[in-house]
Amino acid sequence: MPNLPGRLPLVIFILLHFSFLTAALVDNIQNEIATFFLVFLTIITGMFYRSKINLPSPKFKPGDILSIAAATLGALATFGMHLEFNMSAVLAAGITGLMSSVIPYINPKSDLGKELPPAIYCGAFAGMTAPLLAGGYIFILLAGITTGSLLIISKNAFNGFGGKLGTIAFGGVSLSFLILLLLNS
């Protein structure tokens, strides 16, 4: 029987990466070199997902709720700094990440302390959403919760692989747009 909970993050990552590449391809369809490059990149990315990736099923624990709260806090803090203090999104997310990285030093023996900085930083990426697109704090709150939830689902997937947290944030933001679109229709 296929390992469905373990495979779910893989399906999410494939959907997100191929949606991103398809959008880039559609946008550059009139540029032959760019189209060729993006098709090649899509094939290579497909080969990455065809390789054997061992994904054990995630084991959920009550402390995971704190990771969702941390991601939401990271998203709101970044968005707030960006909006209220006129900081660039990069600076706001960087400050949020920098502040979160102090947490493990408070209690070096705590496992939770080690889990919170990636969750906050992941949420911070969701908080980088342009204010014009987000429309306000409600959207960022939703994006933070969905990002945190996706982070928990993907806790055993692609650990130590660069871009994991950003892809999850992208998924959280996209899912939030989809939820709002369905609610408004």
Place this chain on the structure above:
Amino acid sequence: MNFFILIICGLAGALSTFYLNNRLGLGGVLASSAISVISAGFFFLLPGLTSSYLTANIPLVIMGTSFIGMASQKLIQNAWVIAISGLLFPVIFLLSGSFFEGYGGSLGTTAAISLSAVYVISRFLIRNKTSGTAVKK
């Protein structure tokens, strides 16, 4: 010219984060956020130093490539994989189009695509090199 500056920034962002993360043992979050704050803080304090295009895009490219540098050395043993991914990132970043513009996480998605593509090619090259050596023996 702007393109080459972004390429150099991509290389610098990925390698410096990878060094801070793995060699100095700072961890991915601290390494990436420190590099992002330095790059964005520099242009926040000195906004007129370069053209508005570079002022807007250099911090984005450096932060995006810092996500590549967050990779663990246990997984990516060769620093050149990080370097090539850092060079590839600005190309994808510039081609990423307008559909997902302003979406949080799009830099990280670009970073993951860059790294996975270079990772696949590196594994292919290493496998061919190993099989080539085996044939020679």
